[in-house]
Amino acid sequence: MRALGLNGAIYRTPPLNKSTLLSLFAIAILALGVGIGAQSWLNPAPTFTPKAITIWPKAIRLEPFTLTDHNNQPFTLNNLQEKWHLFFLGYTHCPDVCPTTMLMLNEVVQQLPEEIQAKLQIVFISVDPSRDQDKLKPYVEYYNPQFLGVTGQLKEIYNITSQFSLPIAQKVSQDGNYLMDHSASLVLTSPSALKVATFSSPHYAPDIAHDLSGYIQ
Amino acid sequence: MNFRLVSTLILTFITFSNVQANDSFSIENAWIREAPPTISTLAGFMTLHNHSDQALIVESFTSPDFKQIELHKTAIDNGVAKMQKQGPISVPANQSLTLEPGGFHLMLIDAIRPLKVDDTTLVTIHYNGHKQTMTFSVKKTTGTPPSHHHHHN
Numbered sequence: 432m433r434a435l436g437l438n439g440a441i442y443r444t445p446p447l448n449k450s451t452l453l454s455l456f457a458i459a460i461l462a463l464g465v466g467i468g469a470q471s472w473l474n475p476a477p478t479f480t481p482k483a484i485t486i487w488p489k490a491i492r493l494e495p496f497t498l499t500d501h502n503n504q505p506f507t508l509n510n511l512q513e514k515w516h517l518f519f520l521g522y523t524h525c526p527d528v529c530p531t532t533m534l535m536l537n538e539v540v541q542q543l544p545e546e547i548q549a550k551l552q553i554v555f556i557s558v559d560p561s562r563d564q565d566k567l568k569p570y571v572e573y574y575n576p577q578f579l580g581v582t583g584q585l586k587e588i589y590n591i592t593s594q595f596s597l598p599i600a601q602k603v604s605q606d607g608n609y610l611m612d613h614s615a616s617l618v619l620t621s622p623s624a625l626k627v628a629t630f631s632s633p634h635y636a637p638d639i640a641h642d643l644s645g646y647i648q
Numbered sequence: 649m650n651f652r653l654v655s656t657l658i659l660t661f662i663t664f665s666n667v668q669a670n671d672s673f674s675i676e677n678a679w680i681r682e683a684p685p686t687i688s689t690l691a692g693f694m695t696l697h698n699h700s701d702q703a704l705i706v707e708s709f710t711s712p713d714f715k716q717i718e719l720h721k722t723a724i725d726n727g728v729a730k731m732q733k734q735g736p737i738s739v740p741a742n743q744s745l746t747l748e749p750g751g752f753h754l755m756l757i758d759a760i761r762p763l764k765v766d767d768t769t770l771v772t773i774h775y776n777g778h779k780q781t782m783t784f785s786v787k788k789t790t791g792t793p794p795s796h797h798h799h800h801n
Contacts, residue, residue, distance in 0.1 A: 523684075526691035526756070527722045528729040530681055531749045534790040566686050573684030598728055615729040632724055633750070 474627055479645030482638035483630050486646070490625035496591045498556070498583035501567035506581045511624040515551045515647050518620070520597055520613045522559035523566045528615060533574040535636050536617075540575060542640035547647050550622075556591065557582035558599045558611050595626060619646075668782050672700040673739075673775070675782055680756065681749075682765050682788040690763065692717075692754035692771065692784055693747045696739060704739040706775050713769045715758035722750050731755070749790065 474490045498506040519536060521529035536553050543551065555571050557563040560582040563570070567580035582588065592599055597614035604610070615632035617639075628646065630639055667676045678694035698704040709717035719734040734752070739745045747753050754771070763769060767786045772779050 523687050524689045525729075525731070526681070526683070526689050527720070527731065527749055527753050528724075530683070530691070531790050534788075538790070566684075569685040570687060600728075602730075604733065610731050612728050612730045614727055615724055616727055631727055632729070 472625065477646060479642070481645075482641050483635065484619075484628050484639075484642035484646060485631065486628045487626065490621065490623075490627045491594075493594050493620065493624050493626055494590075496583075496594070497587050498581040498591065501571055501580035506579075506583075508624055511620050511622075513622050515622060515643075516554050516620045517551060517643070518554045518556055518595065518618045520556050520558050520592060520599060522557050522611050522613070523563050523570050524559065525611065525613075532615070532632075532634060533571075533578075535634050535639075536578070537575045538636035539639045539643070540577070542636060543644060547644055550647055551643065553578045555580045556588065558588055558592070558613050560585065560588065596629075619643075669699075670780055672702075673698045673704050673780075675773075678771070678782055678784045679787045680763065680769065680784045682763065682786050683759075685762070688757075688759040690714075690756040690759060691749070692756055693749065694782075694784070695744055695746045697744045698739040699742060701741050702776075703741055704775055705736055706739065706745075706773060707736045708774045709754060709771055710774070711756070711769055711771045713760050713763065714756045715760065717771070718755045718757065719752065720755045721752050724750075 472490045472492075474486055474488060477484075477486055493508060493511065495508045500506040500510075517536070519532055521532065523529070533555065540548055540551070540553065553575065555567075555578060557567060557580060563582055567582060571578040571580035588599070592614075595618040597616060597618065598612075599614065600612045602610045602612055615634075617630040617634070618626060619628040619630070621627045630642075666678070667674055668678065669675075674697045676695045676697065678692070680690055680692045683690045696704070696706070706719070709719070711717060719737060720731045721734055723730050723732055733755075737745065745752065763786045765786055765788050768783050769786070770781050771784050772781045
């Protein structure tokens with residue numbers, strides 16, 4: 432048995448403050464919960480010179496999760512089969528980082544050879560289901576009609592984001608509004624539903640397209 | 649009524665190319681990023697040049713097209729994207745402040761009408777007890793020029 436998420440193979444240790452510690456603790460508990468029975472495989476070494484991608488030394492099999500896509504269809508572990516998936520976390524009330532990343536992801540797709548495009552699905556996970564449920568479809572399709580938006584119950588969002596080792600946290604302001612802090616990294620899964628690689632920010636579309644073209648077979 | 653206030657009131661606003669100026673500051677490249685349909689939280693960007701000999705205290709922003717405008721700063725902290733609300737901000741004499749994607753930006757909350765590419769909207773900057781209205785144009789772009797990035801071999 433191997434623990435997932437924060438105990439995974441690659442994690443840069445940040446300086447911790449109290450609130451970070453608390454959220455890490457919460458995520459660690461969740462990670463333990465989903466980590467039971469997790470398995471991993473040695474990832475093949477890249478045959479190209481990586482510019483942006485961090486390939487996990489061991490690919491990690493994901494545990495079941497239940498989300499819903501922007502067409503109200505279930506989005507589960509089974510949906511990860513057959514295609515590569517590149518995930519990004521965000522929320523529609525995020526005016527800066529999320530639009531920048533979505534526009535960047537569209538640039539990535541435009542720069543990929545057609546045969547690679549056909550093998551790759553870009554997925555936007557909304558970490559703000561209560562406000563985003565009905566906005567997902569117009570939101571993701573605006574950036575690219577092929578993009579998929581998914582969201583779900585908060586515990587299922589934590590389920591998948593902790594398996595991806597992507598932290599999220601809600602920050603409530605005095606006026607009752609809230610912002611979501613969310614990882615700016617991208618996670619790549621293989622057609623065998625294995626978590627294989629991460630792209631850390633800042634993101635530069637040509638570098639990501641270069642690495643995806645080299646890595647996706 | 650002091651000279652500065654009078655001059656602010658009587659100076660005709662100069663708008664040429666993408667620079668808008670009054671006697672104490674100018675703004676350049678003021679734009680708002682178009683949002684997807686149904687999305688009413690947008691971001692605005694500009695470069696603010698204080699060409700006066702006193703600090704420019706930017707207190708707040710208002711617009712007839714948005715219920716509320718806040719100044720925010722994006723920070724990527726250990727890989728986590730965080731938006732940090734800013735209070736009044738001071739631009740020192742003869743210095744500039746750039747609002748750009750991934751850094752300082754205006755968080756434009758609850759758009760009252762849809763804003764599409766090439767639309768314009770008016771944003772009033774409240775500063776040093778005065779106010780000045782500026783024109784922002786709507787664009788669809790990452791806003792991140794390639795020169796911002798380190799080029800790899």
